[in-house]
Amino acid sequence: MNIQELEKLYLQRQSCREFSDMVVPNEVICEICRVALLAPSAMNAQPWQLIAVTGEKKQAVLAAIQHLGMNKFASKASAIIVVAEGKNGGLMKVGAAFKENEFVRNDLGILTAHLVLAAEAAGLGSCIIGWRNEAKLREALGLGKNVKIPEVVAVGYPAEGYPVREKKRKELGEVFRLI
């Protein structure tokens, strides 16, 4: 892959807020998660877990990301993939000594980026959902109260004719310097 092909993928990847009725096979969901989990992490601690919810727990997970009427579009997603803190092993205890470095949150954010790009490459639409009730999510999934869940990603096939929007991004000069 060259940089132009990568840019094309980045331009195509957008927050999808209208999903088709067509159900994404679980194999495809598993595949994008597997590929995304190649993401880098501090000290290679991989302090994460991905929980792809397609079955009976989906309603409870939806309730956690749709409270106060938000994210209604997620109801038609084939899967809600929860990006949660996982086992860190001894390595992350070392990392915790550097409190100002939020290693775990950074790592989970990087994993989320890999996940949405993997979804796009597999022909799926996705939307990162930061608006969520973490306590409700933890309860729905039976996760302990110290488990951070910084991101949730809704995935599904985009609705037919769903347009690829032009990217609205800051001017390069505002956010990039070569010094």
Ligand SMILES: Cc1cc2nc3c(=O)[nH]c(=O)nc-3n(C[C@H](O)[C@H](O)[C@H](O)COP(=O)(O)O)c2cc1C
């Ligand atoms: C951490 C994070 C949280 C987000 N939370 C939501 C959300 O709760 N609901 C939503 O519709 N979009 C959410 N988004 C999507 C952003 O609005 C979107 O990425 C941004 O407007 C840029 O548009 P694009 O993804 O189509 O390029 C979130 C994105 C990120 C990175």
